[in-house]
Amino acid sequence: MKNFASLFLVSLLSGATTLGAYKLFIEDDQPGNGVVTVAGPENHLRNVGLGAESVDFTAAADKTVHSVVHVKNTSYRTVTNPMLEFFYGYRGGQQQEQVGTGSGVIISEDGYIVTNNHVVKDASEIEITLNNNKTYKAKLVGTDSKMDIALLKIDADTKLEYTVFADSDNVKVGEWVLAVGNPYNLNSTVTAGIVSAKARNLDSSGIQSFIQTDAAVNPGNSGGALVNTKGELIGINTMISSMTGSYVGYSFAVPSNIARKIIEDIMEYGNVQRGILGVEGGELNAKASKELGTTETAGFYINRVTKNSGAERAGLSKGDVIVKLDERNIATYSELAAYINTKRPNDKVNVTYVRDGKRYVVPVSLTKNEFVAAEFKGLQLENIDASDKKKFRINSGVRIREITNENLKPYYDELIGNIILSVDNVRATDVETVSRILGNKDENQSVSIEMVNKQGQRIRIII
Known part of the structure; x- marks a missing residue:
């Protein structure tokens, strides 16, 4: 009987100790929001x-x-x-x-x-x-x-x-x-x-x-x-x-x-006020960085700066790599576009860029999209308006405003005023879109352009 009493007492004490330990170390560590704190590697606590x-x-x-x-x-x-x-x-x-x-x-x-x-x-x-x-x-x-x-x-x-x-x-x-x-x-x-x-x-x-x-x-x-x-x-x-x-x-x-x-x-x-930074180029990765000869592997590589844009006035140039806008890190073009799309013309954005291995920060005033023309291979382009869309029965396009390419001067009268509908089969929504398409191309690359001329005829040329 003595042995039984001793055994019962030991069991009772063990149970009380276990319950107390549970209450002290486990139950108190369970927040009411359904997150459990457990021991991770090297006994560090983590939330699961x-x-x-x-x-x-x-x-x-x-x-x-x-x-x-x-x-x-x-x-x-x-x-x-x-x-x-x-x-x-x-x-x-x-x-x-x-x-x-x-x-x-x-x-x-x-x-x-x-x-x-x-x-x-x-x-x-x-x-x-x-x-x-x-x-x-x-x-x-x-x-x-x-x-x-x-x-x-x-x-x-x-x-x-x-x-x-x-x-x-x-x-x-x-x-x-x-x-x-x-x-x-x-x-x-x-x-x-x-x-x-x-x-x-x-x-x-x-x-x-x-x-x-x-x-x-x-x-x-x-x-x-x-x-x-x-x-x-x-x-x-x-x-x-x-x-x-x-x-x-x-x-x-x-x-x-x-x-x-x-x-x-x-x-x-009454309409969307869309500002642009005024840069053309593409996002970096290991392969692109090697081809471009830069040590940066993430960010937006500037291949061309748009004339009369805020980027040009701020001193950005070809070869710069944009890595941050204000406090937002930039690794892809869509990240850059997402941030700029929340801004309006004349808004200022602090651009952090890398040039020759050094970081610089410069304020850039965004330019209104309609006031900026893109240029590629000697073609200066501008957005069309609602009357152009109605006249030619088109939904989008960009007009050839000026020709500076000497090789295209003989065709000046045939090309000036034509509206580009697509570049390499990608729809030319506006100047910003075309700038994005052309920004990823080298000046030595050929491009296929579909356009509608002043008589309303659709033609395709390769430049």
Whole structure:
């Protein structure tokens, strides 16, 4: 009996010691947010997330679904019968209705809504359906086709719930996000994922810069909200990367900082005020650095400086490598473009660049895009205006303003005033795009140029 009592006492003391140790060393180290502190290599403490089940998405979802709307785009086109036209000279046609749908995000209580430009493109009528199923006719306030952003306005009878903007520069890779929209006309659908990458460029011009996420986005999600776990807007869902047209793992959103700047420009000026740095070139990697003879392996290599630009006036020159804008490190062109796209003409940006192994910082005043002409192989180029687009029935292009290449002078009358439509089969959206394309080419390289001449004929030349 004595032995049993002794054994019982030892067991009791052991259990109490174990429980006390658990309470002291383990339970107290477990924060209430679902993060466990564990010992890592060399006994250093590190934090390990417990996964999606430990993150509460309900508050963010509830805040967002009421501010995400369904966008219905109705357009009309005339369908003709070529056989009737040929045999009977019949010129009539039948009006055919076309309907497209997408999503939008209410950004103010008085009814301003942001969506994608491609959601409302060519719309004759735009109808908005709120989460409570109320419908309103919307007015198109303005668009930016380059960044695929459009601003709409509805006049509601009550104050509307809206989503506030977050600073998309503070978004981190690996951060949890929610995509809210209307895929396949299913109102208020919420999906979750993480930020897979930032400053993604899917455009050959390198001007666009997307947030990449693995949150499921499908047709109809376009124009919807990408929000953080606080329910704040960090992006406008724009496209997916897919061979089938449906979600397969990656989707892309216009960062909120870029979208907000576009919206503010449209509301204040009626159009987008886009400033440019005035440099042409390309991003560095090990191979490019070796070919260019520079020791830098990351940054933007300046191959050419645009005349009359802020970069030229600040003293930047060919061979300089831009590594930072203000406090943001620059490793790719899309990172450079993403930052510049949040600025306006005459804004000053501190440019950190490397020249001959030394770092320098210089303030550069951004130039208005329309006031800058690009030059390549003796062709000075300028942007076209709306009247040119209407006259030649084109959506984009750049005009040959002047010819300084002596070899092309004999063809001066044939080329001057022509509008370049594409360079090496890449669409010439504007001077900035063409500068980007040509900036990656050497003066000795040939380029294929498609253009429309003053008579409206399309021709192709190789320079």
